[in-house]
């Protein structure tokens with residue numbers, strides 16, 4: 677159940693911080709994977725090492741975010757939303773949560789299989805152990821395929837989500853962006 681019914685209601689401070697922190701890290705990670713694609717091997721390896729560490733950080737922050745969401749009820753959807761808009765927003769949000777778990781997990785599984793059981797260093801601070809998957813090439817390739825397909829799906833949702841946010845802000849002017857952007861009047 678949700679709590680308030682007007683556009684004046686905002687997400688909790690924790691939900692807002694986690695939303696923007698995770699969004700920035702996801703954008704950074706996708707950009708890092710793309711720009712490093714044609715780089716020389718050592719540069720690509722260095723960037724992908726950070727990609728993996730950032731990806732695991734996103735996974736841990738997402739677990740925290742889901743726990744936070746269960747403990748802090750989000751504001752109710754804006755009353756003026758049409759039924760299809762509310763349904764589309766709900767589906768987008770649920771699929772986003774799924775992807776924020778499934779993309780890093782598939783990456784972690786891929787890295788475990790490619791690395792034959794080698795863990796993932798988190799910025800040299802500590803190492804996450806390899807996931808218990810088969811440590812062979814077909815398994816690694818299967819998770820690589822999954823990682824790519826899920827990341828592509830996230831890009832589609834991202835476009836939909838941002839288009840929705842901008843439509844409500846500039847066309848409908850219903851104040852929904854300020855629910856997630858605290859400094860907007």
Ligand code: HEM
Nearest residue numbers: 705706709728731732734779780783784787796820824827
């Ligand atoms: C939310 C977090 C993550 C996002 C959004 C993300 C996104 C991406 C994207 C867009 C690519 C390029 C795919 C392609 O076109 O081939 C990629 C590649 C890759 N990712 Fe991730 N990733 C995330 C987390 C992780 C994690 C946690 C790991 C490992 C621990 C990882 C390991 C890799 C590897 C090894 C590749 C290169 C695959 C290849 O060259 O075939 N990623 N990632």
Ligand code: HEM
Nearest residue numbers: 699702703745750769772773834837838841852853855856
């Ligand atoms: C990869 C980046 C992003 C992801 C994964 C993401 C994910 C999410 C999720 C899961 C929610 C639902 C929160 C909940 O109810 O628990 C949400 C809400 C929201 N997001 Fe994003 N988001 C991203 C980027 C953005 C951007 C760039 C904007 C603005 C242009 C934005 C604007 C909003 C707004 C306004 C809400 C609140 C919707 C409402 O009124 O209920 N998000 N986002």
